[in-house]
Amino acid sequence: MSASREEFGSRLGFILAAAGSAVGIGNLVGFPVGAAKNGGGAFLLMYALFVFLICLPVMLAEMSVGRHAGKDPLGAYTKLSGGAWQWKIAGWLSIITPFMIAVFYLVITVWIFGYLVESTLGNLDELANPETFGTFIQGQSVFYYMVAVLAIVYLILQGGVKDGIEKAAKLLMPSLFVMLLVLVGFVLTRDNALAGVEYYLVPDFSKIDASVVNGALSQAFFSLSLGMGIMITYGSYINKRADIPGSAKLVALTDTLVAFVAGLMILPAIFSFNPNIDPSELSESSISMIFSFLPKIFLALQASLGYFGASAVASVFFLLVFFAAITSIVSIFEVPVAALMDEKGVSRKSALGLLGLLLVVFAVCCALSFGMVSFFTEFTSYAGATKSFFDIVYDVFYDTILPLNGLLICLFVIYRWKKHNFNAELDQGAPKYKGSLFERYVDISVGTFIPVILAVIFVNTVAVKYFGVSLFAS
Numbered sequence: 200m201s202a203s204r205e206e207f208g209s210r211l212g213f214i215l216a217a218a219g220s221a222v223g224i225g226n227l228v229g230f231p232v233g234a235a236k237n238g239g240g241a242f243l244l245m246y247a248l249f250v251f252l253i254c255l256p257v258m259l260a261e262m263s264v265g266r267h268a269g270k271d272p273l274g275a276y277t278k279l280s281g282g283a284w285q286w287k288i289a290g291w292l293s294i295i296t297p298f299m300i301a302v303f304y305l306v307i308t309v310w311i312f313g314y315l316v317e318s319t320l321g322n323l324d325e326l327a328n329p330e331t332f333g334t335f336i337q338g339q340s341v342f343y344y345m346v347a348v349l350a351i352v353y354l355i356l357q358g359g360v361k362d363g364i365e366k367a368a369k370l371l372m373p374s375l376f377v378m379l380l381v382l383v384g385f386v387l388t389r390d391n392a393l394a395g396v397e398y399y400l401v402p403d404f405s406k407i408d409a410s411v412v413n414g415a416l417s418q419a420f421f422s423l424s425l426g427m428g429i430m431i432t433y434g435s436y437i438n439k440r441a442d443i444p445g446s447a448k449l450v451a452l453t454d455t456l457v458a459f460v461a462g463l464m465i466l467p468a469i470f471s472f473n474p475n476i477d478p479s480e481l482s483e484s485s486i487s488m489i490f491s492f493l494p495k496i497f498l499a500l501q502a503s504l505g506y507f508g509a510s511a512v513a514s515v516f517f518l519l520v521f522f523a524a525i526t527s528i529v530s531i532f533e534v535p536v537a538a539l540m541d542e543k544g545v546s547r548k549s550a551l552g553l554l555g556l557l558l559v560v561f562a563v564c565c566a567l568s569f570g571m572v573s574f575f576t577e578f579t580s581y582a583g584a585t586k587s588f589f590d591i592v593y594d595v596f597y598d599t600i601l602p603l604n605g606l607l608i609c610l611f612v613i614y615r616w617k618k619h620n621f622n623a624e625l626d627q628g629a630p631k632y633k634g635s636l637f638e639r640y641v642d643i644s645v646g647t648f649i650p651v652i653l654a655v656i657f658v659n660t661v662a663v664k665y666f667g668v669s670l671f672a673s
């Protein structure tokens with residue numbers, strides 16, 4: 200007989216852990232820049248609608264499958280489909296995808312940790328030098344920082360669900376909220392900050408075209424950690440008395456609020472540094488924003504705060520991003536760990552050790568693909584571009600397979616597991632959900648237009664990424 204399954208100790212603990220997964224680099228940097236460049240308030244409005252009308256029902260589908268099956272994603276698909284091989288493939292995708300995303304997210308988290316250490320040690324001037332990032336990611340120190348980050352992830356996960364994941368979330372998430380608010384308060388008092396707020400919030404509907412809509416939906420989907428098996432796995436750790444719809448709404452709200460508030464930090468900071476900036480020139484990539492652009496802004500603060508003050512602000516920022524990244528990486532690595540424990544009956548420590556080793560191997564290949572080893576740097580090419588090992592992991596798992604996994608869980612819930620089972624699971628612990636208008640909406644949307652939309656996104660991504668053609672002319 201297997202021992203009873205681990206559980207979150209409290210509703211708040213579960214909400215913080217799920218929000219910890221959802222709040223990540225995407226919220227703190229990706230969303231603000233995306234919103235500012237693509238119509239400000241208009242983007243925001245559309246994003247919020249997507250979160251609540253499209254992503255929230257998918258989150259409910261994932262959590263309910265997880266709780267009902269009481270298993271990892273592979274086990275859940277297998278159990279609820281009666282072992283059908285087609286659904287086993289969906290199960291496998293739901294554990295391979297998070298593992299591979301963990302690989303590249305680890306590399307980025309390691310860089311953030313490195314920048315945190317360097318700015319705390321007083322090397323902000325170095326970090327602000329445009330050459331630094333390029334040399335940093337090719338240097339040996341990345342491997343030392345990787346050991347440190349892995350040790351932190353290991354420490355949290357070996358504690359298990361309640362004493363590891365939940366405890367860490369209860370500590371890190373409130374600290375993250377406080378740091379974010381402190382930074383926003385600080386940035387808003389800078390000269391010219393309001394120009395940034397204006398740029399961020401004033402709606403410009405003329406910027407909204409099909410590719411912006413596609414981008415907003417993908418960003419919302421990714422931001423809620425969907426399609427990664429995370430919400431299935433975390434769902435399997437909630438008890439039967441818990442209110443899933445209520446908790447999921449709070450997770451979605453927290454995630455959206457953090458993304459929104461992060462914009463009140465990033466845009467005003469950019470505008471106060473450079474009042475004449477044309478934000479359409481801002482890089483789309485969160486990576487160059489975090490590691491090249493923002494350090495320059497922090498260093499410029501020394502004119503008013505002195506070098507020590509500027510370094511302190513930079514360190515708080517990197518700590519904030521680091522906390523966001525750690526809670527996300529913990530959630531995503533828990534998926535294959537849970538799968539190995541459930542499917543093969545191995546202990547948590549052995550699963551962590553084995554998968555940790557594998558993670559290191561892949562992450563090192565990724566880290567080497569920034570110029571250190573040409574085999575990994577020029578791994579392959581498609582759609583007219585040379586791709587590194589890191590690019591492949593990103594393109595295939597992050598960009599392409601996520602919407603496919605979302606599509607599969609919707610189809611699974613309604614057409615295989617069946618609507619009445621889905622509803623019965625969500626009704627448990629949520630008496631107000633039962634018979635509500637929201638329940639009817641979720642029912643209908645998960646079985647109809649949400650999978651259609653996800654299918655279109657999936658096909659478009661394949662067309663753009665691998666064949667260089669878009670279904671939506673932009």
Ligand code: PFF
Pocket residue numbers: 220221222223224225226300301304421422423424527528529530531532
């Ligand atoms: N919601 C996360 C973010 O916005 O950054 C997405 C995520 C990415 C979760 C990577 C977990 C993860 F490992």
